[in-house]
Amino acid sequence: MRLNTTTRPGAGVRERNGMAERPVEERIRDFEEVDTGMTPGEAMEEAARCLQCKKPACINGCPVGIDIPGFIAEIAEGRFSEARSRILEANLLPAICGRVCPQESQCEGACVLAGKERAINIGALERFAADNGVAELGEERPVSLAGRRIAVVGSGPAGLTAAAELARRGHKITLFESLHEPGGVLVYGIPEFRLPKAIVSTEIERVLALGVELRTNTLVGNAVPVDDLMTFDAVFVATGAGLPVFMGIPGEETNGVYSANEFLTRVNLMRADCFPEAGTPVKRGSRVVVTGAGNVAMDAARVARRLGARVILVYRRREEDFPARCAEVRHAREEGVEFVTCAAPVRIHGTPSVTGVECVRMEMCELDASGRPEPRAIEGSSFIIDADCVIQAIGTSPNPLLVRLLSGAATGRKGNLVVDEDGRTTVPWIYAGGDIATGAATVILAMGAGKRAASVIDSDLASRPEGEI
Amino acid sequence: MYRVVEARPLADRVHALVIEAPHVARNAKAGQFLIIRKEPGGERIPLTVSAVDDDRVRVIFMTVGATTHQLAELQPGDTILDVAGPLGRPSEIPSGETCVVVGGGVGIASCPILARTLREAGNRVIGILGARTAELLILEDEMRTACDELYLATDDGTKGRHGFAADVLKEVIESVQVDSVWIIGPAIMMKVTSEVTRTAGIRTWVSLNPIMVDGTGMCGSCRVIVNGEVRFACVDGPEFDAHGVDFDHLMQRQRFYFEEERHALEHHHATRCGCSGEERHG
Numbered sequence: 151m152r153l154n155t156t157t158r159p160g161a162g163v164r165e166r167n168g169m170a171e172r173p174v175e176e177r178i179r180d181f182e183e184v185d186t187g188m189t190p191g192e193a194m195e196e197a198a199r200c201l202q203c204k205k206p207a208c209i210n211g212c213p214v215g216i217d218i219p220g221f222i223a224e225i226a227e228g229r230f231s232e233a234r235s236r237i238l239e240a241n242l243l244p245a246i247c248g249r250v251c252p253q254e255s256q257c258e259g260a261c262v263l264a265g266k267e268r269a270i271n272i273g274a275l276e277r278f279a280a281d282n283g284v285a286e287l288g289e290e291r292p293v294s295l296a297g298r299r300i301a302v303v304g305s306g307p308a309g310l311t312a313a314a315e316l317a318r319r320g321h322k323i324t325l326f327e328s329l330h331e332p333g334g335v336l337v338y339g340i341p342e343f344r345l346p347k348a349i350v351s352t353e354i355e356r357v358l359a360l361g362v363e364l365r366t367n368t369l370v371g372n373a374v375p376v377d378d379l380m381t382f383d384a385v386f387v388a389t390g391a392g393l394p395v396f397m398g399i400p401g402e403e404t405n406g407v408y409s410a411n412e413f414l415t416r417v418n419l420m421r422a423d424c425f426p427e428a429g430t431p432v433k434r435g436s437r438v439v440v441t442g443a444g445n446v447a448m449d450a451a452r453v454a455r456r457l458g459a460r461v462i463l464v465y466r467r468r469e470e471d472f473p474a475r476c477a478e479v480r481h482a483r484e485e486g487v488e489f490v491t492c493a494a495p496v497r498i499h500g501t502p503s504v505t506g507v508e509c510v511r512m513e514m515c516e517l518d519a520s521g522r523p524e525p526r527a528i529e530g531s532s533f534i535i536d537a538d539c540v541i542q543a544i545g546t547s548p549n550p551l552l553v554r555l556l557s558g559a560a561t562g563r564k565g566n567l568v569v570d571e572d573g574r575t576t577v578p579w580i581y582a583g584g585d586i587a588t589g590a591a592t593v594i595l596a597m598g599a600g601k602r603a604a605s606v607i608d609s610d611l612a613s614r615p616e617g618e619i
Numbered sequence: 620m621y622r623v624v625e626a627r628p629l630a631d632r633v634h635a636l637v638i639e640a641p642h643v644a645r646n647a648k649a650g651q652f653l654i655i656r657k658e659p660g661g662e663r664i665p666l667t668v669s670a671v672d673d674d675r676v677r678v679i680f681m682t683v684g685a686t687t688h689q690l691a692e693l694q695p696g697d698t699i700l701d702v703a704g705p706l707g708r709p710s711e712i713p714s715g716e717t718c719v720v721v722g723g724g725v726g727i728a729s730c731p732i733l734a735r736t737l738r739e740a741g742n743r744v745i746g747i748l749g750a751r752t753a754e755l756l757i758l759e760d761e762m763r764t765a766c767d768e769l770y771l772a773t774d775d776g777t778k779g780r781h782g783f784a785a786d787v788l789k790e791v792i793e794s795v796q797v798d799s800v801w802i803i804g805p806a807i808m809m810k811v812t813s814e815v816t817r818t819a820g821i822r823t824w825v826s827l828n829p830i831m832v833d834g835t836g837m838c839g840s841c842r843v844i845v846n847g848e849v850r851f852a853c854v855d856g857p858e859f860d861a862h863g864v865d866f867d868h869l870m871q872r873q874r875f876y877f878e879e880e881r882h883a884l885e886h887h888h889a890t891r892c893g894c895s896g897e898e899r900h901g
Contacts, residue, residue: 329835338837392835428661428662431883551835
């Protein structure tokens with residue numbers, strides 16, 4: 151795995167700030183990282199562009215409130231470990247955030263240079279500091295005598311962050327995970343070439359080193375009855391939006407139709423790319439159709455390319471309406487993913503296995519509530535795209551398993567847990583955050599919710615006498 | 620890590636493992652399943668809970684693919700990397716009814732715990748076990764203890780009635796007022812056997828075993844069609860209304876990785892067990 155970028159492979163493409171990427175012909179043959187990060191020189195140069203604003207807007211754009219000018223100033227001075235320490239104060243998962251945060255719509259979007267020249271590449275700098283600094287957490291606050299037992303359900307971004315923040319405040323945390331590995335979407339969803347699993351596991355080790363007790367293979371509700379959960383002083387529910395959404399078109403139950411969740415889990419978590427050395431198979435497909443155009447669709451398409459398939463991505467709106475990050479769309483295109491826009495699948499053909507996807511052309515009509523033109527099917531425009539594998543990446547919804555067991559918990563239209571702005575559910579001492587509360591969103595928003603809820607849980611518990619339920 | 624405390628063959632290619640897994644054993648109920656991953660890089664495979672005793676849980680499986688062959692090699696004292704469960708919904712247990720529990724082949728594994736649970740809830744329980752041949756009629760003693768009456772059938776007539784479990788079930792429902800029936804076995808057996816109770820309008824449950832990955836509702840690999848609707852066997856099941864199940868669809872999806880499974884088994888034989896790999900893939 152290449153993390154340090156002092157040596158740069160091939161003739162990499164340079165982005166605005168100098169973050170190099172491996173050449174396409176090399177990277178689509180493996181699962182190693184596409185972005186190779188900045189060299190120390192590039193990082194210092196980029197950091198020197200920061201204006202060190204008196205009232206930094208970038209911090210307001212960061213859901214976990216990292217002292218962005220502070221760590222950038224350290225990088226500019228060549229103090230990489232100090233930079234890393236600065237970030238760790240606010241964010242225990244910097245190597246992850248530096249890679250997967252949509253910085254363009256957060257910190258970088260708020261950067262005062264964004265309008266004039268180019269926003270500071272905060273994401274690449276965060277990643278640089280995380281990868282190149284050697285600092286770990288400093289002295290933690292003394293273990294609080296008032297430390298309580300808190301259950302955190304789900305070890306994805308929200309759960310990890312809440313667990314870490316609560317442990318730092320001296321509480322005794324049990325972190326429950328239903329899968330065999332912690333990390334949630336970081337391990338089953340985001341592919342290795344965007345977020346190496348070794349990095350995820352290093353960052354999770356840091357959380358566990360705070361004294362967090364991790365219990366894998368433990369589906370709360372089944373392996374831990376809700377009554378047992380209620381014996382904790384507080385519970386933070388972070389079970390994510392793991393339920394795949396299918397389109398509901400005929401032929402969807404044909405062999406060869408995957409949810410993006412299944413396809414990605416087979417490859418990312420179960421390493422089906424290494425089958426049969428790894429025990430879990432996946433159909434590689436020779437022509438794969440991916441439906442949807444969000445980040446998950448791009449991930450699925452790029453994984454399918456690496457497994458050797460021709461990949462056609464179908465989306466009912468225009469390319470400028472793709473919900474995915476620009477960089478992901480660009481990477482997918484560079485890697486040979488073909489886009490069929492203004493087309494919607496209406497039927498999947500084949501028995502018992504997929505042979506093709508029937509689509510209709512869509513015309514773009516008046517603007518809808520999202521501010522985009524509403525797509526409408528053009529009658530008689532149907533056509534078939536040959537395919538032997540279909541991956542549906544049209545979204546996920548909140549995981550209902552634990553929610554339906556929490557009596558008294560109010561739920562929203564999408565099956566999400568209803569929470570107030572501090573993460574409190576309608577059940578006393580049960581809090582929630584991340585995708586289970588918001589519906590499918592981003593890693594960093596989930597982390598922000600975990601961090602905020604942790605601080606609220608801590609202060610709520612502080613005002614509650616010991617032993618009182 | 621989970622310790623294997625007992626490992627023994629029950630019949631040709633049928634093995635029982637008793638595993639120390641307190642969180643599963645203490646919470647598991649009839650009808651639920653667990654997921655085992657033997658080692659790093661291993662496949663997650665779902666197995667029905669066959670019995671629980673204190674902190675221990677028993678599973679019974681047939682060696683079919685590479686993973687089940689690996690599990691069959693385990694000895695007492697060995698460890699299994701991951702055991703997750705209990706998963707799925709427990710059986711819906713009535714009371715004061717006459718119930719029939721029909722087990723076919725390795726599906727018999729989950730019958731004793733179900734029969735016992737039904738009986739403890741105040742039901743009269745009739746058991747029917749069917750298998751290809753006498754040797755495969757496993758757990759007869761346990762079922763005899765758990766049921767009020769027990770009938771046996773073999774396809775080749777080597778034990779009990781010469782015929783199918785479905786034939787016995789037909790006779791039972793003709794002679795006794797039966798309220799609920801459970802049928803647990805291979806998909807084709809459940810399909811055929813549940814036809815017996817359809818015309819009689821008897822509530823019938825089957826335990827479905829589609830291919831799964833996570834077993835927690837996350838991937839949708841295990842989707843089945845029941846009464847025209849798509850359901851996830853891992854979280855909505857595994858037990859469903861037999862008369863609404865699209866068994867042909869289930870069997871079609873079960874065969875999806877046939878080629879890969881054969882490949883994995885050959886790989887297993889070539890690299891792990893040292894045999895010629897000529898054993899037929901079942």
